[in-house]
Amino acid sequence: MSRSSHHCGRFRPAALSRRQWLRTSGCGFGAVAAAALLNRDAARAGLAGVLPALHHPGKATSVIFLYMDGGVSQVDSFDPKPALEQHAGKDPHTLFKVDATQFNSIGTVLPSLWKFKPYGKSGIPVSDLFPHIGSVIDELAVIRSMTSEFPEHTNANYFLHTGSGLQGRPSMGAWTTYGLGSDNEELPGYMVINGGLIPPGGLDNFTNGFLPATFQGTVIQPNAMGLANMKPLEKSAEHQLAKLDLARRLDRRFSERTAAGGEASDALESAIANQELAFRMQTQVPDLLELSGESAATKRSYGLEAEYKPTQIFGAECLLARRMVERGVRFVELTCPAINADRWDQHGGLREGHANNARAVDQPIAALIRDLKDRGMLDSTLVVWSGEFGRTPFSQGSDGRDHNPQAFSMWMAGGGVKGGTVTGATDDFGYRVVEKKFMIHDLHATMLHLLGVDHTQLTYRFSGRNMRLTDVYGHVIRDVVA
Secondary structure (H helix, E strand, C coil): CCHHHHCCCCCCCCCCCHHHHHHHHHCCHHHHHHHHHHHHHHHHCCCCCCCCCCCCCCCCCEEEEEECCCCCCHHHCCCCCCHHHHCCCCCHHHCCCCCCCCCCCEEEECCCCCCEEEECCCCEEEECCCHHHHCCHHHEEEEEEEECCCCCHHHHHHHHHHCCCCCCCCCHHHHHHHHHCCCCCCCCCEEEECCECCCCCHHHHHCCCCCCHHHCCEEECCCCCCCCCCCCCCCCHHHHHHHHHHHHHHHHHHHHHHHHHCCCHHHHHHHHHHHHHHHHHHHHHHHHHCCCCCCHHHHHHHCCCCCCHHHHHHHHHHHHHHHHHHCCCCEEEECCECCCCCCCCCCCCHHHHHHHHHHHHHHHHHHHHHHHHHCCCHHHEEEEEECCCEECCEEECCCECCEECCCEEEEEECCCECCCEEECEECCCCCCEEECCEEHHHHHHHHHHHCCCCCCCCCEEECCEEECCCCCCCCCCHHHEC
């Protein structure tokens, strides 16, 4: 009888390859965690540039990404085009080359349904959709020449969030926390506040991809519950700690047994770390979500007392985003609330759909900008507003606009941004970029630059090469950097 026939069989017979040995001994989860802690300590000490992830002094230490799901019409928001009035009702084929659109239901030239007027000392024109945002225009750097490579929501969403139109790549929030860590060990470094609409492409827009699982986005609701199981179910703290200690010891033993296999190590270590973080979150999240301590004036300014329920929801999102940044969360993303119509995706009913979406977000966003500035936080908080693409200057049917990836408007504020500026330009109809064409890779490169990170140096070894958020593309948009 062979020796193996007497073995209990409780082992993994996988051999330890050279790559697995190197990963386990030198580049495993422990090294990533240590780097995050070191980067956090260096950032607190103001030692930008000491560690590889901090390549130069960055103005921003955190990001709030205001995601306008569906694609806001640039010619109805931040890119006024008088020529649309002059050629209203004409066949666009007689005026310019018309590309195929998502539905190919091409109508006539459609002027903006809203008037534009200049705001602030900079005199930047903003449409009547956004009077509140217009009032803080001098803090904004408007980019009118952003483009996407994809005309369909799912792929364009992946592109906006991850720099790739394919599913499964790490999101910009995951890359940011991978490079810089978090400033609060009791909260995730990357949080997504779900206003009620998970975008096309789903949670993969917020994924960690091939990065360790600790860098995935944590989705939270903008209400008192926030997350499930935020309050312990055990009768006493001692009982809960005993259960957690048992789970920790069991997980650790399993991790030690499986470490030789290599492939499961990062996932298992991340799961253990996430369980421990979840326990620590029980002491922080209830206080984070409790807005009763905010002044009546603050809650009123954010729209928490507005008659329109979606304004209340997005107002709570913006207020929570400020509270998260105050507590050291590195990257916060806000999604749009439901408005009893489609997201910013008005293939029909443009007037009602865009008006209701703007009504939901306009007041809260302006309040967020002012609140950050009043608290001395705007200089260190980068606020980014964008959808995944723009819309056509001609109608779809009679009262809608189709997708337009060839040109759209977005803006940035705070965090080292040069406010009161406009960069880039589109043609007379707002259809195509004619000056300073940018793409999403440039946006990502600029965001990382403002955080003190060189986008070409923030890499992770995967599938045989050093991967990065911007792939092999991207240039910093210098015009918006103060």
